[in-house]
Amino acid sequence: MNLQTNYLGLSLRHPVIAGASPLSATIDGIRRLEDAGAAAIVAASVYEDEALGEDAAFDAAVAIGAESHAEVTNYLPPLPGYKGALAAHAEMIRRAAESVSVPLIASLNGVTREGWTGIAADLQQAGAAAIELDLDLFHIPTDPRETSAEIEQGLVETVREVCKAVTIPVSVKLGYNFTAPAHLAVEIAAAGASGLVLFGRRFEPDIDLETLTFRPRLCLSTANDIHVPLMWISLLAGKTSLSLAAGRGVDGPEEVVKYLLAGADVAEAASSLLRHGPSQLNRMVEGLTEWIEAHGAASVAEIRGRLRADRFAQPEALLRVQYLRSLRLQRGALDNVRRA
Numbered sequence: 003m004n005l006q007t008n009y010l011g012l013s014l015r016h017p018v019i020a021g022a023s024p025l026s027a028t029i030d031g032i033r034r035l036e037d038a039g040a041a042a043i044v045a046a047s048v049y050e051d052e053a054l055g056e057d058a059a060f061d062a063a064v065a066i067g068a069e070s071h072a073e074v075t076n077y078l079p080p081l082p083g084y085k086g087a088l089a090a091h092a093e094m095i096r097r098a099a100e101s102v103s104v105p106l107i108a109s110l111n112g113v114t115r116e117g118w119t120g121i122a123a124d125l126q127q128a129g130a131a132a133i134e135l136d137l138d139l140f141h142i143p144t145d146p147r148e149t150s151a152e153i154e155q156g157l158v159e160t161v162r163e164v165c166k167a168v169t170i171p172v173s174v175k176l177g178y179n180f181t182a183p184a185h186l187a188v189e190i191a192a193a194g195a196s197g198l199v200l201f202g203r204r205f206e207p208d209i210d211l212e213t214l215t216f217r218p219r220l221c222l223s224t225a226n227d228i229h230v231p232l233m234w235i236s237l238l239a240g241k242t243s244l245s246l247a248a249g250r251g252v253d254g255p256e257e258v259v260k261y262l263l264a265g266a267d268v269a270e271a272a273s274s275l276l277r278h279g280p281s282q283l284n285r286m287v288e289g290l291t292e293w294i295e296a297h298g299a300a301s302v303a304e305i306r307g308r309l310r311a312d313r314f315a316q317p318e319a320l321l322r323v324q325y326l327r328s329l330r331l332q333r334g335a336l337d338n339v340r341r342a
């Protein structure tokens with residue numbers, strides 16, 4: 003069985019990779035994901051603002067006392083191994099990349115232009131095989147004068163700047179709130195990126211009814227979350243030069259197979275590994291192998307893209323027909339409820 007696939011120009015032995023999550027935030031965690039069978043691993047993101055916040059907090063802690071005794075900073079002991087949060091993350095990437103044999107993809111969530119480009123260059127220098135730009139939360143468009151075209155231009159410009167700053171492949175993780183994802187994909191490819199991850203996941207806050215404040219919410223995805231990305235992968239496959247990573251709801255072998263049929267190059271799992279543990283990676287690879295065998299094929303390449311939208315005469319009509327059919331199913335279910 004040949005499970006080999008290519009993603010971002012990297013040759014992977016199979017298409018199941020570990021997405022960015024707390025499981026890939028440490029060297030040990032990254033090693034564990036490799037042992038569990040990941041064909042590539044996306045490290046947890048470095049967040050520019052969070053890293054700078056940690057540095058500012060450290061500086062503030064060091065400065066306590068310096069105000070009352072100006073000379074005190076001269077007597078402070080050498081900083082105990084504190085290199086700055088960004089340097090510490092780059093060091094983690096360097097040591098992790100050295101200790102695994104699968105490609106380690108660094109993930110970056112920047113804020114400033116210098117942050118996006120400078121940190122990306124540092125991550126390359128540290129030995130990352132590629133960089134995934136976490137652009138899901140790139141911009142919260144609250145200004146009613148700002149147009150979607152302006153927002154997309156800003157995003158594409160960021161991708162272009164990063165691609166100029168590094169020579170390793172760059173992938174872009176998007177949210178799906180874009181009016182014209184197909185056009186955006188073309189622009190992102192022209193800006194120099196090698197791949198798209200469809201889609202990231204935001205954790206929009208909830209309201210706490212006792213404290214009357216917003217509170218953070220962590221919600222792991224399930225197989226029910228695949229349908230929007232599944233549709234977009236099918237619609238984009240064959241229409242873009244970008245590698246396509248399925249990045250939402252990869253819970254088990256079935257989702258991996260569905261995404262490959264739609265045209266994905268890899269399936270990137272995060273929630274599933276948090277829920278079931280890293281060994282779920284191996285279960286996905288085994289299940290994928292069994293499915294391919296049971297359906298008379300001998301490789302991932304044979305099944306990839308069989309349900310790409312461009313293989314159908316009129317993809318838009320196909321989607322509309324599916325929509326109308328699902329309405330009919332819903333009406334049927336409603337009739338059953340009424341009869342019961």
Ligand SMILES: Cc1cc2nc3c(=O)[nH]c(=O)nc-3n(C[C@H](O)[C@H](O)[C@H](O)COP(=O)(O)O)c2cc1C
Pocket residue numbers: 021022023024045046047048109136175201202203220221222223224227249250251252270271272273274276
């Ligand atoms: C607890 C948790 C932490 C995450 N941390 C990151 C991160 O550091 N960087 C990132 O780009 N995405 C992060 N993600 C998003 C995942 O990488 C992934 O894009 C998203 O969860 C959708 O995949 P899933 O359906 O397999 O969970 C995180 C997700 C979870 C659940």
